[in-house]
Amino acid sequence: MITFNHVTKRYNEEKTAVKDLNFTVEKGNIVVLLGPSGCGKTTLLRMVNRLESISEGNIVINEQDSMDLNAIELRRKVGYVIQSNGLFPNMTIEENVMIVPDLLGWTKKEKRERFDYLMKLIGLDPKIYRKRFPHELSGGQQQRIGVVRALAADPPVMLMDEPFGALDPIIREKIQDEFLQIQREVKKTILFVSHDIDEAIKMGDKIVLLRDGEIMQYDTPSEMLTHPKNEFVSQFFGKDRAIKSLSLHTVKNLQEVIGLAHIDDAIEDTKTINVNQDLRNTISMLLNQEADQVIVTDDQGERIGSITIDLVQKYLHFEIKGKLSVSQEG
Amino acid sequence: MEEWLRFLEINAPRILELTLDHAILVTLAIIVALLIGVPLGIYLTTNEYLAGTVLQVASVTLTIPSIALFGVMIPIFSIINQGIGFLPAFVALVLYSQLPIIRNTYTAIKNVNPEMRDAAIGMGMKTSQRLLRVEIPNALPVIMAGVRTAVVLNIGIGVIAAYIGAGGLGVLITQGISRGDNYLIISGSLAVALLAIIADAILLFIQKRFTTKGIAN
Incomplete structure (x- = not known):
C-alpha cells in the first residue's frame, strides 16, 4: 500500500509541480497516473523512491514513512521500470535481472533459481538467455527483461514509468496482456505512469487523472468514463468515452x-x-x-x-x- | 647490408637496453598519469565548474613545446638536486598524458546514457557501485582510447628526454645527429616507431580483453 499525504513538490517560488496530493494505492492494485505532459505524473512517481525530493507532506509505503529509510535501502525495496528499459549493455541478461538480489547479497543458487522462475514467467527460456547481452534481444524482449528485473527481489511495491511507451502498438498490447497475467499471480502494489488513455483504462484498477499537479479525479476507469467529475475529465477521455468504456x-x-x-x-x-x-x-x-x-x-x-x-x-x-x-x- | 649487420652486431645490446629504458620511463609515467587522470576525470563529471578549468589547464600543458617543458623542469628540480635525469623527464611525461586521459575519462563518463544512470540509481546502487558496475565498464573503450593516445604521444616525446640526460632511444638519435652517423639515427628512429606500434597493439589487446561482449561493437 502506498499513501500520499499532502504531498507537494516545489521547485521554487513560482513553479510547483505537485500540489497537496492525497490518495492511497491499495495493496495489490495498479493505479495509473494519467495526464497530459507536464502534469507532474513522472515527478510524483519519482518522489516515491526519492529520485525527487518531497517538499511537503509524506509518502507512506506499507506503513513506513519513505523518509525513515535510507534512500538506497528504500530503492532496493521498490521495483522500478522505466520506458527505455534501462538495461545495462555491459551485463548479461542474468546479471541485469539479478542486480538488486546481488546488491542485497543473495547467494548464487538463490539468484539462479529466481532467474529461472522469472524468465519462465515471461515465457523466455532461461538457458538460452542467461548469457546473452541486451543488444541481442528484440525491443519487446528487452522491455520484458526490464519488467522482471524490477520483480527480481520480489518487492511488494513497483513503480512503472511508461514501461511500454516505446513499443509498437501490437507488441505493446501483447506485453500489457502478459503483464496483467503476471500481476494476477504476483499481486504487487503498482504505481504506473501513462499518457495513453487506452492503456490506463486497460491496466488500471484505478486512475489518478492529473492536471498541473492537481488531481482532477481519482476513480475506477469505468466510473471515470461514465461519471466524469468535471469538464476536464470528460474532455480528456473524449467524446468516444462510451466506446472506450466498452473495453472494460x-x-x-x-x-x-x-x-x-x-x-x-x-x-x-x-x-x-x-x-x-x-x-x-x-x-x-x-x-x-x-x-x-x-x-x-x-x-x-x-x-x-x-x-x-x-x-x-x-x-x-x-x-x-x-x-x-x-x-x-x- | 653487410655494414648494417656489422652495426647491429656491435650495437644491438645497447639498442635493446635503451629501448628498455625508454619503455620503463613511459610505462611508469603512464601508470602515474592513470592514477591521477582517471579519478580526476570521474570527479570532474560531478563538478562542472572545475571541469572547465582543469581541462583548460591540461590543454595548455599539451601546447607547451616538449623541449621547453624539459627546460623548465631543470631549474625546478635542481632545488632537490635532480635537475637532469629520470625524474624531470618522468614528471614532464605525466603532465603531457593528463589531457588525453582526463578528457577521455570525463567525456566517456558524461556520455553514459542518462537513462542507464537513472535505472542504476533507481534500483538502489550506491555511487561507487554505479561507477564500478555501470559507468566505468560502459565508458572503458573511450577511456582506453585516451590512454593509447597518451602512450603513443609519450613514446614520441620521450625521445626529447635524452637532451636532459634521461636516457632512452633519444640517445641514439642525438648521438647520431652530432656524429653524422646515419646508422644510429635510423636505428633509433625505427626502434621508437616499433615501440609505439607494439605498445598500442598491447593496449588494444587489453582493451578488447576487458570490454565485455555486450558493448564490444
Missing part, C-alpha cells in the same frame, strides 16, 4: 447481466467471438460485417449463443445509468 466489459459480463441471444441459423457466414473478449472488439466485429449477429463461443469452442448491437446497447444503458453493478476486469 467482456461478453461474459453481458451474458451474466442480460444473457445472450439465441443463434439464428438462418443467417449464414457469421463470425465467432470468444466469451472473454471485450465488448469494444465485439462491437467492431458487428460493425465490420453485414450480418446482425456474432456467434459467441466458450473456451472449449462450443457455440453458446449470439450477440447483437441491440444487446450491447441495452447492456451499456444499464451500466451507465448505474442500475446494475457488474464486477469488472481491469
Whole structure:
C-alpha cells in the first residue's frame, strides 16, 4: 500500500509541480497516473523512491514513512521500470535481472533459481538467455527483461514509468496482456505512469487523472468514463468515452447481466467471438460485417449463443445509468 | 647490408637496453598519469565548474613545446638536486598524458546514457557501485582510447628526454645527429616507431580483453 499525504513538490517560488496530493494505492492494485505532459505524473512517481525530493507532506509505503529509510535501502525495496528499459549493455541478461538480489547479497543458487522462475514467467527460456547481452534481444524482449528485473527481489511495491511507451502498438498490447497475467499471480502494489488513455483504462484498477499537479479525479476507469467529475475529465477521455468504456466489459459480463441471444441459423457466414473478449472488439466485429449477429463461443469452442448491437446497447444503458453493478476486469 | 649487420652486431645490446629504458620511463609515467587522470576525470563529471578549468589547464600543458617543458623542469628540480635525469623527464611525461586521459575519462563518463544512470540509481546502487558496475565498464573503450593516445604521444616525446640526460632511444638519435652517423639515427628512429606500434597493439589487446561482449561493437 502506498499513501500520499499532502504531498507537494516545489521547485521554487513560482513553479510547483505537485500540489497537496492525497490518495492511497491499495495493496495489490495498479493505479495509473494519467495526464497530459507536464502534469507532474513522472515527478510524483519519482518522489516515491526519492529520485525527487518531497517538499511537503509524506509518502507512506506499507506503513513506513519513505523518509525513515535510507534512500538506497528504500530503492532496493521498490521495483522500478522505466520506458527505455534501462538495461545495462555491459551485463548479461542474468546479471541485469539479478542486480538488486546481488546488491542485497543473495547467494548464487538463490539468484539462479529466481532467474529461472522469472524468465519462465515471461515465457523466455532461461538457458538460452542467461548469457546473452541486451543488444541481442528484440525491443519487446528487452522491455520484458526490464519488467522482471524490477520483480527480481520480489518487492511488494513497483513503480512503472511508461514501461511500454516505446513499443509498437501490437507488441505493446501483447506485453500489457502478459503483464496483467503476471500481476494476477504476483499481486504487487503498482504505481504506473501513462499518457495513453487506452492503456490506463486497460491496466488500471484505478486512475489518478492529473492536471498541473492537481488531481482532477481519482476513480475506477469505468466510473471515470461514465461519471466524469468535471469538464476536464470528460474532455480528456473524449467524446468516444462510451466506446472506450466498452473495453472494460467482456461478453461474459453481458451474458451474466442480460444473457445472450439465441443463434439464428438462418443467417449464414457469421463470425465467432470468444466469451472473454471485450465488448469494444465485439462491437467492431458487428460493425465490420453485414450480418446482425456474432456467434459467441466458450473456451472449449462450443457455440453458446449470439450477440447483437441491440444487446450491447441495452447492456451499456444499464451500466451507465448505474442500475446494475457488474464486477469488472481491469 | 653487410655494414648494417656489422652495426647491429656491435650495437644491438645497447639498442635493446635503451629501448628498455625508454619503455620503463613511459610505462611508469603512464601508470602515474592513470592514477591521477582517471579519478580526476570521474570527479570532474560531478563538478562542472572545475571541469572547465582543469581541462583548460591540461590543454595548455599539451601546447607547451616538449623541449621547453624539459627546460623548465631543470631549474625546478635542481632545488632537490635532480635537475637532469629520470625524474624531470618522468614528471614532464605525466603532465603531457593528463589531457588525453582526463578528457577521455570525463567525456566517456558524461556520455553514459542518462537513462542507464537513472535505472542504476533507481534500483538502489550506491555511487561507487554505479561507477564500478555501470559507468566505468560502459565508458572503458573511450577511456582506453585516451590512454593509447597518451602512450603513443609519450613514446614520441620521450625521445626529447635524452637532451636532459634521461636516457632512452633519444640517445641514439642525438648521438647520431652530432656524429653524422646515419646508422644510429635510423636505428633509433625505427626502434621508437616499433615501440609505439607494439605498445598500442598491447593496449588494444587489453582493451578488447576487458570490454565485455555486450558493448564490444
